[in-house]
Amino acid sequence: MLIEPRDPLIVRDGRPFTNSPGARAKSLPFPFPQTLAGAYRTRRALLEGLPLPERAEEVLRWALRGPLLAEEGKEGWRLLLPRPLDALRLGETLYPLRPLELPRGAGTNLPEGLLPVGLPSPSLKEKPAPLEAFWYWESFLRWLLEDAPEGFSPEGHGGPTPELRTHVSLNPTTQTAREGFLFQTSGLEFARGRNRLALVLWPEEEVEGIFPLGGERRLAFWRKGGPGVPPLPEALVQRLVQSKAARILFLTPAFLEGAYLPKGGAFRGARVVAAVVGRPQAVSGWDLREGRPKPSRRAVPAGSVYFVRLPEAWGEAEVRSWAERTWFQNLSDAEQDRRDGFGLAALGVWDGKLRKWEEA
Incomplete structure (x- = not known):
């Protein structure tokens, strides 16, 4: 199953975020599994008409695998994996x-x-020397199957593009910006150049639709398909x-x-x-x-x-x-x-x- 954020995705790192001037909401470089698990279970429970938190015990038993990263290519979606830490350049x-x-x-x-x-x-x-944060499956598979590949140079990239937005606080009476009340949010844009990126999830049962994901209830497209389990x-x-x-x-x-x-x-x-x-x-x-x-x-x-x-x-x-x-x-x-x-x-x-x- 593919989940493609429509807007830059914000997955908070747990630091406090208040309305004080200069506040910053920083996103993690990649969402944790529990973020997708919670979003998936909520969406599926709503589609099946299960009340929450009354049916939480049942919903928590829905298992999934992921998330991983995928990129749209000429022949479909390509799987990307986090770089292995036993590789040193x-x-x-x-x-x-x-x-x-x-x-x-x-x-x-x-x-x-x-x-x-x-x-x-x-x-x-x-x-x-730095290595790309995400490797295409073909490069990752070679690293798995060869104990010490000679002349190996993995193909990949840094994943979702960080995107920073600066906001202002509005005076509710005058509908004008309040002086000095600036704050920033950092999100992940799921695009690399002209190529679209998406999250890959393998749940027990797939769901489809347009649902919120992450901070600020920004929307994401949930659709069936995408790379299967290798x-x-x-x-x-x-x-x-x-x-x-x-x-x-x-x-x-x-x-x-x-x-x-x-x-x-x-x-x-x-x-x-x-x-x-x-x-x-x-x-x-x-x-x-x-x-x-x-x-x-x-x-x-x-x-x-x-x-x-x-x-x-x-x-x-x-x-x-x-x-x-x-x-x-x-x-x-x-x-x-x-x-x-x-x-x-x-x-x-x-x-x-x-x-x-x-x-x-």
């Missing part, structure tokens, strides 16, 4: 970050059993069978009970041995059922990568089953977080070998 070369074997006598402050991740050669000391590549399954190791890449933020680690240190039986995790994202919101703000929580950001080992005793059937239960599924620890779209994951190859940490 130095100069003109893109390097993969991989788990490293600790030198003899060395140690880290990582939790027991976790290995550091980085570049093995100490000679690679250039300042990292199929699990057979080549990926065969590599996982051989190596008994994999990369799990989060496409939406995730909530894990062990802060940045899953409950018990494993994703559905696969043990985490290393991770590349970005800065935590603070997530809050409004609880419609309780009529009060939700407690603030910290989420693992999209793009984070986990290196996992599969049990050696698993055969092809067990590995395939695990891959199918992981590929483009929500992996957050709590069931409601999974229903809300947190922790959507993809799988990539990893040979399971530790890179030797070279000495300077």
Whole structure:
């Protein structure tokens, strides 16, 4: 399902926004899953005539996957994914970050059993060059299927365009601007040049129509169609069978009970041995059922990568089953977080070998 904002979308970052002069309402660079989950459930409940919050328990059970980003092209809508954090560009070369074997006598402050991740050669000391925030699916898929692609340069862009608007406060008596009462709102324009952008959502049941989304009740077009869930590549399954190791890449933020680690240190039986995790994202919101703000929580950001080992005793059937239960599924620890779209994951190859940490 596609959701295309008609006007610049405002998804607030939780900072207070008052009518005081100089106030600024800043938008997040991309909406959280719960924003789309709440909007989708509200729209569907209204269409089905379900009263809220009386039927909130039933509505909260409606699960979805996403949101991701899509761009309209000549042959239809193209899927874009958040850049993986295990990719590092130095100069003109893109390097993969991989788990490293600790030198003899060395140690880290990582939790027991976790290995550091980085570049093995100490000679690679250039300042990292920026990478596009979103990669087209074709580039992202190559990064998943090749452990260290040579000469790889991903195609993508920075996503929705930030748009800043300056407003004035009107005197209700004279209908003129009040002196000094200026404020700003920052939104996301879903366009890139002449190309239209949209949000991709995969709910249990699609809805259509023109409904509000985000702050200021700005309108968005909700329509069926758009990119489908990519199929699990057979080549990926065969590599996982051989190596008994994999990369799990989060496409939406995730909530894990062990802060940045899953409950018990494993994703559905696969043990985490290393991770590349970005800065935590603070997530809050409004609880419609309780009529009060939700407690603030910290989420693992999209793009984070986990290196996992599969049990050696698993055969092809067990590995395939695990891959199918992981590929483009929500992996957050709590069931409601999974229903809300947190922790959507993809799988990539990893040979399971530790890179030797070279000495300077």
